[in-house]
Ligand SMILES: [Zn+2]
């Protein structure tokens with residue numbers, strides 16, 4: 001599995017000479033996997049990093065796109081509104097996200113593309129998009145198979161099939177082994193809105209990637225989150241603020257993390273590698289790198305946790 005960081009900035013896209021190394025695109029991470037059908041791409045969030053992602057994917061002949069939304073704040077959707085995929089009727093496009101009361105991903109795009117906020121009416125272009133509103137994310141599992149495509153199943157049913165080593169039906173009358181799938185689990189994130197974190201398990205290789213963005217520092221870490229993060233090979237986590245900014249700069253409650261929280265999470269969930277993301281829009285390269293130094297300073301002798309700052313356009317082997 002390979003992760004590409006197309007956008008690692010939080011809140012607002014930025015560009016200036018002090019931010020060239022880290023980059024200024026807002027959140028968009030691509031997940032490449034041996035489990036994806038030919039021409040199929042997977043991304044989490046559609047911040048402004050979605051434009052360079054889509055440009056490269058279309059150049060490579062993208063036919064199907066699965067877009068998973070952690071939530072719908074502007075820094076996670078605004079790239080989708082201006083990049084080609086949403087306008088391309090020939091592209092199979094799936095958009096997943098939480099549904100709160102009657103408001104899911106379809107209603108979100110209808111709203112943010114309403115005149116006078118967007119030049120093209122949503123109704124005129126949305127026929128090629130399949131929306132997957134998910135009411136209770138922890139109770140569902142999404143699977144993608146290289147020949148079977150995608151399916152969403154109840155978690156209980158998934159667990160029964162997994163335990164019995166029984167193939168899962170993908171709806172087209174065909175069943176495929178779970179062991180050949182990219183399996184996507186979801187867990188609630190701590191943020192002002194209903195926000196989701198995604199766990200990608202590439203079953204043929206056993207590799208696990210989790211994107212935990214827009215996650216507020218938690219004083220106590222719930223067992224459910226520790227279990228959700230178990231055996232994660234790469235965690236990319238929101239570390240927007242230093243401890244000082246968080247405690248004395250009035251940033252507590254904004255829904256973002258710190259190096260201290262990342263290190264604490266790594267210890268309880270036994271994670272070996274964390275990339276920091278959702279960089280503050282005012283943080284120049286040195287300030288982002290200082291957060292990594294702050295995290296490393298918390299490590300005890302013998303602790304081998306690897307910490308790094310995610311940068312736009314970087315590739316991470318999982
Ligand atoms: Zn955000």
Ligand SMILES: [Zn+2]
Pocket residue numbers: 071073191214255
């Ligand atoms: Zn947010």
